[in-house]
Amino acid sequence: MNPMKDETFDELREAIARNRADIDALQAGAEAASARADSYDERVTQQDARINDLAARFDLDREVIAQLRAEGLLHEEHAAHLEHALRGSRRIGAAIGIVMATGELDEAEAFRFLNKVSMDTNRKLSVIATEVVDKRDVSVLTGG
Numbered sequence: 001m002n003p004m005k006d007e008t009f010d011e012l013r014e015a016i017a018r019n020r021a022d023i024d025a026l027q028a029g030a031e032a033a034s035a036r037a038d039s040y041d042e043r044v045t046q047q048d049a050r051i052n053d054l055a056a057r058f059d060l061d062r063e064v065i066a067q068l069r070a071e072g073l074l075h076e077e078h079a080a081h082l083e084h085a086l087r088g089s090r091r092i093g094a095a096i097g098i099v100m101a102t103g104e105l106d107e108a109e110a111f112r113f114l115n116k117v118s119m120d121t122n123r124k125l126s127v128i129a130t131e132v133v134d135k136r137d138v139s140v141l142t143g144g
Helices: 003-070 076-103 107-121 125-135
Strands: none
Touching: 003 076, 076 107, 076 125, 107 125
16 A cells, blocks of 8 residues: 555544544534523523513402402502502512523522622612613623
8 A cells, every 4th residue: 555645544534533523512512502592491481471470460469459449448558558569579570580581590599689789789679670670681780
């Protein structure tokens, strides 16, 4: 055999092996990215379901307040406080969902995060939640 041909074949085999390793690494990276995207999509779906549940509970609570008010069992001032609390609760729930989706956190971790920001900045949790919901972004809280 020709030593030049053997050397060329060896170089080609090495190039093929390197290319195969690169292709395998790219494929593994693509599969990992796809898995992360699927995981994110699942979290978004769960988040949407939680928000819908919160909205349904909010509507039901509002109906109960209206019925109690109509029956005279609830004073106007107390009803106004309950309405305000319901709106704040809904905002906090929505903010938790946004933190969950952007920070890849579960519900309890997201609440702890918002609560910590509230304590660290000496602001009410409802104010923090309103910022997150209005901006639809948690970077307003972290300075990033």
